Amino acid sequence: GENVEQHPSTLSVQEGDSAVIKCTYSDSASNYFPWYKQELGKRPQLIIDIRSNVGEKKDQRIAVTLNKTAKHFSLHITETQPEDSAVYFCAASNLAGGTSYGKLTFGQGTILTVHP
């Protein structure tokens, strides 16, 4: 089955700096890669996603890049703010069918701390 590895496990930055979180996946059939932000005691919230037919997607200060050949994808947050502090999870899924259809496989999470 799919396996998703996420690094780093913790990331500390100063306000205004950029943050990058990286994930690798094992199943070449995976074609959908969402990122979730989870604040303490709250639900995971979808912040951005990308499908395998594009290499990059951007939404204001957040961007995701995908390298299908290397089977890795990354989350980039620019101009970080203290309210960006949370746990970030990457995930992978196969929307085309097969045994992984509809199943999100998550990474282990990255605790991002943005210092004012």
Added chain:
Amino acid sequence: DAGVTQSPTHLIKTRGQQVTLRCSPKSGHDTVSWYQQALGQGPQFIFQYYEEEERQRGNFPDRFSGHQFPNYSSELNVNALLLGDSALYLCASSFAKGTSPTYEQYFGPGTRLTVT
């Protein structure tokens, strides 16, 4: 427009007991997925229900079972509870029917289950 709702919020059970958790999907969604999130880890896929049938299942024992009702709401049942079943149980909904399905999964606030 109500998002994904779950009940109860918290639950304390004793080893060997049985528990039922409930989930109502986001309005317009027809697919419900259940995840188990242990402390400090990413969510682990339990199973997914679509059209009242279990469509996908993760690596969880048969003690974990579920149901989807005609109104798309869903239940997760866990029998013979173990201490290791203590976790946050998350429900996520999505829309899979028709010519324009959206596969983004939106999470509920979760049910915190403690087994003593």
